[in-house]
Amino acid sequence: xxxxxxxxxxxxxxxxxxxxxxxxxxxxxxxxxxxxxxxxxxxxxxxxxxxxxxxxxxxxxxxxxxxxxxxxxxxxxxxxxxxxxxxxxxxxxxxxxxxxxxxxxxxxxxxxxxxx
Amino acid sequence: xxxxxxxxxxxxxxxxxxxxxxxxxxxxxxxxxxxxxxxxxxxxxxxxxxxxxxxxxxxxxxxxxxxxxxxxxxxxxxxxxxxxxxxxxxxxxxxxxxxxxxxxxxxxxxx
Numbered sequence: 001x002x003x004x005x006x007x008x009x010x011x012x013x014x015x016x017x018x019x020x021x022x023x024x025x026x027x028x029x030x031x032x033x034x035x036x037x038x039x040x041x042x043x044x045x046x047x048x049x050x051x052x053x054x055x056x057x058x059x060x061x062x063x064x065x066x067x068x069x070x071x072x073x074x075x076x077x078x079x080x081x082x083x084x085x086x087x088x089x090x091x092x093x094x095x096x097x098x099x100x101x102x103x104x105x106x107x108x109x110x111x112x113x114x115x116x
Numbered sequence: 117x118x119x120x121x122x123x124x125x126x127x128x129x130x131x132x133x134x135x136x137x138x139x140x141x142x143x144x145x146x147x148x149x150x151x152x153x154x155x156x157x158x159x160x161x162x163x164x165x166x167x168x169x170x171x172x173x174x175x176x177x178x179x180x181x182x183x184x185x186x187x188x189x190x191x192x193x194x195x196x197x198x199x200x201x202x203x204x205x206x207x208x209x210x211x212x213x214x215x216x217x218x219x220x221x222x223x224x225x226x227x
Contacts, residue, residue, distance in 0.1 A: 032213060043122075043204060043219040044159075051213065090158050094213070100164045102147035103212040107158030 002027035006091045006108030013115055019064075019078040021111050023091030026072065031093040033074040034105065035066055038088040050074060086115045119143070120207055120218035128224040132194050137221040139205035140187045146212045148181055148188050153202040153220075162190075195225045 006023045013019060025031050032051050036044040046059045048066035056066050063082060067075045074091060091108040120141045129135055139148070147166045151159035163172050165181035165188060172179045176199075178191040192199055205218045 034215075036217075043120075044206075044217040046214070046216070049214060092158070094215075096212075097164055100147065100166045102149075102164045102166050103208055103215075104149055104161050104164055105151075105159075105206070105215060106161070110156070110158050112156070 002093075002095070002106065004091065004093055004106060004108045006111055008111060009109065010112045011114070013081050013113065015083055015115055016080045019076070019081050019085070019113070021076040021089055021091075021113075023074045023076075023108055024072055025074075025093050028072070028093070028095065030071060031095065032103070033068065034092040034094070035074065035076050036090045036092065038090060038110075040088075044090065048076070081115045083115050086113055088112050120205055120216055122203075122205060122218035122221050124221060125219065126222050126224075128226065129195055131196055131225055131227050133225075134191070134193050135195060135223070136189055136191045137203055137223070138187070138189050139218050141207060142186065143207065143209070144185050145207035145209060146185075147208045148185070149206045149208070149215075150179055150188070150190055151204045151206065153204060159202075159204055192223075195223075197225045197227050199223060200225050 003026045034049045035047040038044050050068045064078050089111045092105040094103045123138050149164045150162045153159040163179045168183045168185045170181045176193045180189045202220045204220045206215045
């Protein structure tokens, strides 16, 4: 079965420090991978998505970056965090449902980042 | 730019009541999904609708996709405290590879 792992679950970092959030997927190959950010109790904002190794598309310009060094590994990074980077970060992968034929998202458990 | 709106933003009801939440857009989507999210966790898929006018039922939850594939509704019958959570709709675009989310409806069902 497919599973998605995301870590760390919680992170408190000072302004100006670097960031690395990691996401790995098991049980599938060549998945589409996504990083979303969620403000407190609100909807999800797409940050990056990837359709393959080394292929990254950015939806929102900012001081964050993403990399996909392996097929099932997706990393979210920053060289210098800002206060506005605080939030709940969610990694997801998409798979085509057999019955509907539509792509659907499966999310990790999320990483709560607080920048002080 | 695809945008999804959801209403109401917040809903607090008593156990046993019925409710409907709405998801609207001016854009056409290849499919639309509904997710439920609990605090501190990732969203979990409830249903996918693909065909205009489609209706799907999941126990006490009924989902409908608008004829023009621009809007959707979620109806819950006899709500229970376990239905409490943030309900998110998401529309698929770019050949179904990408997704835009609505801001969510936060539902609280009181015992």
